[in-house]
Amino acid sequence: MQITLQRQPIEEVQTNALIILVFQKRREDRLGLGELFDAGEISGKAFETTLVHNVPGMRARRVLAVGAGQPGKFNAAELRKAVGAAIRHLKSKSITDAAVWLDAAQTGADDVAAAVEGAILGDFETDRYKTDKKDVKPMERFTVAVAEGGPQLDAAVERGRIVAEAQNFTRELANEPSNRLTPMALAGDARRMAEEFGLECEVLDRDRMTQLGMGSLLGVAMGSAEPPALIILRYRPATPHAASVHLGLVGKGVTFDTGGISIKPADGMEKMKYDMSGGAAMIGAMRALAQLKPAIPVTALIPAVENMPGSRAQRPGDIVTSLSGKTIEVINTDAEGRLILADAISYAQKLGCTHLVDAATLTGAIVVALGHIHVGLFANDDALRERVLLAARAEGEKMWHMPLEDDYKDYLKSVFADLPNVGGRYGGAVTAAMFLKEFADPTPWVHLDIAGTAWLDDSKPFLAKGPTGVPLRTMVRLAMDWQ
Numbered sequence: 080m081q082i083t084l085q086r087q088p089i090e091e092v093q094t095n096a097l098i099i100l101v102f103q104k105r106r107e108d109r110l111g112l113g114e115l116f117d118a119g120e121i122s123g124k125a126f127e128t129t130l131v132h133n134v135p136g137m138r139a140r141r142v143l144a145v146g147a148g149q150p151g152k153f154n155a156a157e158l159r160k161a162v163g164a165a166i167r168h169l170k171s172k173s174i175t176d177a178a179v180w181l182d183a184a185q186t187g188a189d190d191v192a193a194a195v196e197g198a199i200l201g202d203f204e205t206d207r208y209k210t211d212k213k214d215v216k217p218m219e220r221f222t223v224a225v226a227e228g229g230p231q232l233d234a235a236v237e238r239g240r241i242v243a244e245a246q247n248f249t250r251e252l253a254n255e256p257s258n259r260l261t262p263m264a265l266a267g268d269a270r271r272m273a274e275e276f277g278l279e280c281e282v283l284d285r286d287r288m289t290q291l292g293m294g295s296l297l298g299v300a301m302g303s304a305e306p307p308a309l310i311i312l313r314y315r316p317a318t319p320h321a322a323s324v325h326l327g328l329v330g331k332g333v334t335f336d337t338g339g340i341s342i343k344p345a346d347g348m349e350k351m352k353y354d355m356s357g358g359a360a361m362i363g364a365m366r367a368l369a370q371l372k373p374a375i376p377v378t379a380l381i382p383a384v385e386n387m388p389g390s391r392a393q394r395p396g397d398i399v400t401s402l403s404g405k406t407i408e409v410i411n412t413d414a415e416g417r418l419i420l421a422d423a424i425s426y427a428q429k430l431g432c433t434h435l436v437d438a439a440t441l442t443g444a445i446v447v448a449l450g451h452i453h454v455g456l457f458a459n460d461d462a463l464r465e466r467v468l469l470a471a472r473a474e475g476e477k478m479w480h481m482p483l484e485d486d487y488k489d490y491l492k493s494v495f496a497d498l499p500n501v502g503g504r505y506g507g508a509v510t511a512a513m514f515l516k517e518f519a520d521p522t523p524w525v526h527l528d529i530a531g532t533a534w535l536d537d538s539k540p541f542l543a544k545g546p547t548g549v550p551l552r553t554m555v556r557l558a559m560d561w562q
């Protein structure tokens with residue numbers, strides 16, 4: 080999709096469809112839309128779409144009024160969604176050339192970036208393996224049209240493009256089926272991306288991880304014929320950071336989660352190809368950061384394994400020794416995410432990371448707690464937690480702070496080892512986070528449980544069903560805003 084910014088009066092925008100935002104309870108009398116508003120045909124309700132042809136005085140061939148909801152609740156995140164909904168509507172009508180008009184109130188850099196992101200994210204389809212794609216054509220041209228604005232708007236268009244393309248890269252990766260995307264295949268994709276965008280990439284194989292003593296990660300990999308990989312991507316700023324901050328992004332990369340010997344029920348198991356969504360988001364974040372060049376060094380670590388019930392698989396009751404030296408009793412082989420993340424977190428500390436964020440489709444319990452709306456956020460450090468929450472809010476990736484206190488330690492007791500890999504029946508998302516905290520402490524760390532938000536089971540007006548790419552945008556902003 081070709082993306083441009085144009086500064087000109089609204090009447091002069093040349094496009095097949097000019098998207099304009101209309102708000103609830105705010106009569107839109109421009110472009111002859113007042114009549115439609117009075118008749119109730121346009122209400123301004125979020126994502127409502129009304130296509131109007133031959134608007135007098137306009138060079139645009141059509142005007143698409145898209146509902147933007149209540150003006151008081153409107154922000155960059157709503158704009159991203161409104162543009163996404165408009166683009167998806169236009170695509171369904173085979174219109175592949177569009178522009179969005181932004182009024183002076185919506186021409187901050189974040190608004191312009193969000194509009195570009197909305198278009199690119201809305202254009203994405205999960206149809207790679209459909210042999211007949213003739214009903215959905217990709218967008219060819221998208222223009223952001225404003226009356227005026229400085230060069231910061233051109234930079235915002237570029238930033239929006241970089242971030243949204245990275246997010247679609249993540250969505251494509253996450254959507255790959257597990258027969259194609261094995262742990263080594265994921266490592267290959269990460270390496271190719273790193274070569275293209277100038278990042279360092281290192282992949283630790285099973286032998287190297289055995290030497291290092293990553294018994295917790297390797298235990299999970301035992302049941303699969305597919306070898307595991309620890310993928311490491313490094314970005315270094317041209318000038319070293321004064322405060323010597325080093326951000327580590329750890330992403331769960333289980334390319335398929337059968338549950339292992341503690342096997343999952345068949346119903347819905349196909350969704351467990353998404354169990355590497357956290358890893359895919361961190362790889363995508365690095366793709367964006369390689370281009371946007373933050374001031375701080377960022378290292379991503381993605382432990383990639385397939386959790387299978389093979390004849391060599393680990394068994395409930397097995398005890399493994401993690402890289403940290405702590406021993407773990409594997410009570411349930413389906414609680415595998417925390418086992419691989421524990422070693423990746425320890426290794427991130429060895430590499431010198433001073434701050435850590437992990438993203439993982441970790442527990443069904445977080446979906447029970449927060450549904451598919453909020454990411455569950457756990458932290459051992461208030462300052463890092465606030466940084467992440469601030470970035471998430473700016474990016475419209477909803478996150479909710481969950482408890483992480485020593486009282487919960489009572490739920491994590493093993494008779495035979497230092498700790499078990501599961502707690503009891505209650506507070507499953509919290510006990511999973513408490514398990515990780517044992518490895519992350521004392522490094523400032525935030526854990527994001529994205530089990531409910533990594534993919535959509537049904538499409539939204541602004542997004543195709545399938546992987547969402549959450550929390551890539553938050554990670555990118557977190558790194559970019561670090562002073």
Ligand code: BES
Pocket residue numbers: 336338354411413414415416440441442443444446501502507530531
């Ligand atoms: N990958 C799953 C968690 C998950 C479930 C993600 C549903 C997305 C949707 C994870 O590895 C898992 O199996 N967790 C178990 C933990 C339990 C055994 C303590 C779970 O949540 O049931």
Ligand code: MN
Pocket residue numbers: 336338412413414415416
């Ligand atoms: Mn599992």
Ligand code: ZN
Pocket residue numbers: 333336354413415416440441
């Ligand atoms: Zn899993």
